[in-house]
Amino acid sequence: MSEGAFGFNHFNQNYQNQQYKNIVGTVCALLNRYKAVLEFVDRGVQQRALLKVEKISCKPEYNPEGLDDYPIDFFVSIGTIIKCLCHKFDETGEHKCGWYVAEVLAVGLNLLDPKLLNGLCDPMINRVGLVSQVDKRQAILTYTDDLDNQHDVLLLGSKMFISGKRVKAKQHLNKVITLNDKVYFDAVPVDAEENDKRFSWFATVGWKNIKPSIDYESVIPEADHILSVIKTISKNPKSQFIRGKGHIAHILSDEYGIAFGIVNDKGNHWQSILFHRSNVSIFKYYLTNEDSCTLLRRGDKIRFVAAAAPPAFSTQWVASYIGIDVVGAAKDLVYNTVFTSNKENLPISKSDYYPWVEKANVKKVVKFDLNLDCIPNDLPICLPIPVPESEDIATPKDKNIPTPKKSKTKGNKKK
Numbered sequence: 001m002s003e004g005a006f007g008f009n010h011f012n013q014n015y016q017n018q019q020y021k022n023i024v025g026t027v028c029a030l031l032n033r034y035k036a037v038l039e040f041v042d043r044g045v046q047q048r049a050l051l052k053v054e055k056i057s058c059k060p061e062y063n064p065e066g067l068d069d070y071p072i073d074f075f076v077s078i079g080t081i082i083k084c085l086c087h088k089f090d091e092t093g094e095h096k097c098g099w100y101v102a103e104v105l106a107v108g109l110n111l112l113d114p115k116l117l118n119g120l121c122d123p124m125i126n127r128v129g130l131v132s133q134v135d136k137r138q139a140i141l142t143y144t145d146d147l148d149n150q151h152d153v154l155l156l157g158s159k160m161f162i163s164g165k166r167v168k169a170k171q172h173l174n175k176v177i178t179l180n181d182k183v184y185f186d187a188v189p190v191d192a193e194e195n196d197k198r199f200s201w202f203a204t205v206g207w208k209n210i211k212p213s214i215d216y217e218s219v220i221p222e223a224d225h226i227l228s229v230i231k232t233i234s235k236n237p238k239s240q241f242i243r244g245k246g247h248i249a250h251i252l253s254d255e256y257g258i259a260f261g262i263v264n265d266k267g268n269h270w271q272s273i274l275f276h277r278s279n280v281s282i283f284k285y286y287l288t289n290e291d292s293c294t295l296l297r298r299g300d301k302i303r304f305v306a307a308a309a310p311p312a313f314s315t316q317w318v319a320s321y322i323g324i325d326v327v328g329a330a331k332d333l334v335y336n337t338v339f340t341s342n343k344e345n346l347p348i349s350k351s352d353y354y355p356w357v358e359k360a361n362v363k364k365v366v367k368f369d370l371n372l373d374c375i376p377n378d379l380p381i382c383l384p385i386p387v388p389e390s391e392d393i394a395t396p397k398d399k400n401i402p403t404p405k406k407s408k409t410k411g412n413k414k415k
Helices: 011-015 225-234 330-336 355-359
Strands: 021-030 035-042 045-052 081-088 099-107 124-134 138-144 150-156 160-162 182-189 201-208 241-251 256-262 270-276 280-282 301-308 317-324 337-341 364-368
Touching (some): 021 099, 045 081, 081 124, 099 124, 124 150, 138 182, 150 182, 225 301, 225 317, 241 270, 256 317, 270 301
Parallel strands (some): 045 099, 160 201, 270 317
Antiparallel strands (some): 021 035, 021 081, 035 045, 081 099, 124 138, 124 182, 138 150, 241 256, 256 270, 301 317
């Protein structure tokens, strides 16, 4: 391995436990065939980061021909904007760069785009958290970002490594880490409302001393190619994730659907999200083997966590989580109420709209006149909400969308 193309041989040993920082920088200099310099501002101070060509050329979306020996000016030029992950570097070196680009996330990002996305998640790679809770087989790490916002991260015992070795299945996690210990981790975002401890991230790996070797690009095998793509992307902490709210737009089959997510502050820009039923939760009941056609409706309001879809995909995002969004007093109503009709004195239960509710613990009955004006405004799922047609919505005829099929299998509860 030559220093010219891939860096110093001792690089991984010296920098593998460096904490990464999410930055957006501008190419200010092309040093040679393999290197460039980014400039960015950190806490009001101008900084320089060293960028090497293999950080870009190894990515198929930037180098579709897959050649290794492309010069760096094939990918970037002076003024190119790059979003990336960096860590501290030796500023006394030849190029006077105090930062090193460890991972390129986006090239040519237009910061002046009026549709600039809101709700993007900074990648959680090589972060450091403090142990705030720990028991036999799981812990909560608390990570504080550059804006002093705190994020709780769930770490399972099966994901923890000490000096490169995985903690054994019968070994108690609270015997190897204790409160306030520093633990390095990679993580993917999750929905905080889906769990009692309100953590918003799930650690794909945690470690002390030596980071284990992990191939996040390895494809997760599934008989269904589309599902394989979704799982591979959504379990990769290097993916670009976004959180937000939106609504169900189309149910394509018993397994797949399209949602629209709001992606800007004004709420007037929407983007498409492909979801599989295994990632859909209705009040913590996952629809892994349920028929989406009978359980979901166009217009259902949702919360989502999604990852950027690969190039040429039918939608802009793929969902790692879709949850029916209910707010305020409606939460109690939805969990504990069966609706009946005053007019015909016939039971109109929620199961008429969502059969899964029959499995819920119903504690009370509230009667409503079956008129939209009588339904509480903050109870969005009790009746379908119409959604305008759009020519941009993907259909089952699109090459990357599965065709409809019927299923009679039963649901599955995730724990």
